[in-house]
Amino acid sequence: MVDELPDTKAARVDWVIRAPDNAEMKRRYDIWAKDYDADVGSAEDYLAPLETARIAKGVLDQSALIMDAGAGTGLVGEALKEQGFNNLVAVDYSAQMLDIARRKQVYTELHTCDLSVQTEFETDRFDAVITCGTTSQMPSNSLREFVRIVRPGGKIIFAAVPELWVECGYAAVFSEMRSAGHLDVVSRGEPFQMMPTTEPDFICEVWVMNVN
Ligand SMILES: C[S@@+](CC[C@H](N)C(=O)[O-])C[C@H]1O[C@@H](n2cnc3c(N)ncnc32)[C@H](O)[C@@H]1O
Structure with a gap:
């Protein structure tokens, strides 16, 4: 399966926010889940x-x-x-x-x-x-x-x-x-x-x- 997840954190944030509907946004979060903390989870950056x-x-x-x-x-x-x-x-x-x-x-x-x-x-x-x-x-x-x-x-x-x-x-x-x-x-x-x-x-x- 082709990995749909965009390459950068900024592109990933944009990708989920721009999901066309609620169901698609959920699907995109399911895909992002394993990388979410590495992208967003730093307490120094995400206040x-x-x-x-x-x-x-x-x-x-x-x-x-x-x-x-x-x-x-x-x-x-x-x-x-x-x-x-x-x-x-x-x-x-x-x-x-x-x-x-x-x-x-x-x-x-x-x-x-x-x-x-x-x-x-x-x-x-x-x-x-x-x-x-x-x-x-x-x-x-x-x-x-x-x-x-x-x-x-x-x-x-x-x-x-x-x-x-x-x-x-x-x-x-x-x-x-x-x-x-x-x-x-x-x-x-x-x-x-x-x-x-x-x-x-x-x-x-x-x-x-x-x-x-
Ligand atoms: C940007 S993340 C924030 C997660 C966490 N609160 C944080 O600050 O790291 C947004 C979360 O909202 C969830 N979400 C979006 N719409 C939702 C809905 N209608 N019902 C339940 N969860 C939803 C997503 O699945 C995602 O995990």
Whole structure:
């Protein structure tokens, strides 16, 4: 079989982001999984997981039941574990990405499912959903699902790229849900370069939302 994976990290990022639909994006992540950490996993270059986990530590109890949504290979789970969190559930629709995450032994459960439609998780199950590196990829409908599965008073912690938040439809879903009284923004972190060495133009902010 011809290896479809592009040669460079930048081309791989571009390849998954430009997938024509959700199913094709999942297939591309399955192919990229074995190389993802070598490409993206350096804590010196990919700052978003550490920054997201640091902010989570400021707003969540360490016993909180947290879903890592779009967990991928578990980089966010590893960062959360370093901050003292132990009750972590990984969810991703790429089974190959989750296979890498499983080996890291930071999650109590791992589930392969699509977060842009209603999932198997019961309403109000989680104290928090955390998602990082997903704004351009996971369909904005997933924000509705996050609100359903997080208990009232729980948090959604979203490492968002502000332009993509608007472009990819999250702003519209958010404003509809806020108008309906379902969630509010508690804090909006300082902008930072999520990949300062390799992608200096990717600016990210970690937003904390409260589910009402
Ligand atoms: C850029 S990776 C980020 C992975 C990890 N959070 C990190 O920061 O390294 C995006 C992840 O979102 C997952 N993803 C994209 N759309 C999804 C969906 N609709 N449902 C579940 N997972 C999805 C992909 O499979 C991929 O693992």
